[in-house]
Amino acid sequence: MDFSLVQRVFPFFVEAAWITIEISALSLALGLMVAFLVAAAKMSRSLPLRMFGSAYVSLFRGTPCLIQLFVLYFGGPQIGINLEPFAAGVIGLGLNIGAYMAEAIRGAIMSVDRGQTEAARSIGFSRSQTMRKVVLPQAARLMIRPLGVNAVALVKGSALVSTISVVELTYTAQRYIGSTYKPFEIFGVAAVLYMLIVYVVARIVDLIDRRYAIV
């Protein structure tokens, strides 16, 4: 175990970790937006929208995220989409996690008791009032945990963008392997930093969950 090496490379890894955090945060934001739209589409009364939602989820959950990133980054230019590695990474991860999060959101909405909708409708609330005032406030609480699980998966999954040359944690680690031949130390440092990020994300999810606990 070469501790002096660990000490020497650590600052560079912390920098790389910030890129991992950045790319995770941005793709999380994109993913959430996509997820709400796709969940709304899947629960819509319009058949074409429902079909679109289902197709989206099947496509992005049914193929490897790595392939999705490759299609976007390497295949994109062929159809006129030229993206920087970072942008391709954010979009690729965001579109992918969006499909998973859409299901988490839909699951939460569907697990609000049907009686709640019936009660609201029987008072005279419209569909959208019922959704906004009665169902979503209850579903929001139920979706915090599953969305948190997805956020954690996203942080770890962001390692994939190293393959399209985004200089984040995993990419940085691989680069140092070439010059040091000390994979145990190098990947060990990367692993510890991933764990730290995941720990912080999990704590944030805990805090949000507690904040919205129903009395």
Next chain:
Amino acid sequence: MTAERPMVEVKGARKAYGELQVLKGIDLSVARGQIVAIIGPSGSGKSTLLRSINHLETLNGGEVWLDGVQVNQALRGQAFERHINAVRQQMGMVFQHFNLFPHLTVIENVTMGPIILKGMAKVAARELAVELLSKVGLAEKVDAYPSRLSGGQKQRVAIARALAMQPKVMLFDEATSALDPELVDEVNAVMKQLAAEHMTMLIVTHEMRFAGEVADRVLFMDGGVVVEQGAPSEIFREPKQERTRTFLKKYLAA
């Protein structure tokens, strides 16, 4: 003659789930201020009938009228949405499982309808809610969340919530079936109070004694049809139909 127009009228109501006929042509007329109890075995269609009046179930045939306005009008899309939302505001519905909104306090449960749907000022809505909650004996619970209440208390809040919209009719769908026996009376007492105030009520119930005490008319349903109806004394003491007799015998024996 408005005075003679029925408050609730159901004509030839039919409802099927696939092959299963749940309502096979039901006629029902409830006058203003009248209280009708609907009894019958499980699966007889009594809950479906009540829910159809509120359009929580869509009939396959027949008509439902509320105070001279057809509930299940042949409108489409948004036009029907607007119509049904307006009609539902005039009907209070009380469910077996209360269905209070757990993320809102008791008073928020009650004021939500008047504030959002009737544009009532918050202060006025609060006043109304406090008055109704006092009436159902829960004035001290206004700021509690539903999870802190007993079943009987929840159901009384649910009744107050329905009353806050100042409905023309109250529909009770087995309002006491999910309650522990010792909590049934407090809910029944509230319903009796409403009866004394001449609220028009349709009550689906399994409690024969309560039906006998409170109802002007009892309707016995079985297999999707109204088998027999009449004053409680007639239905309970001298039922004309064999099916009614069998049901009551089974029920009172159990």
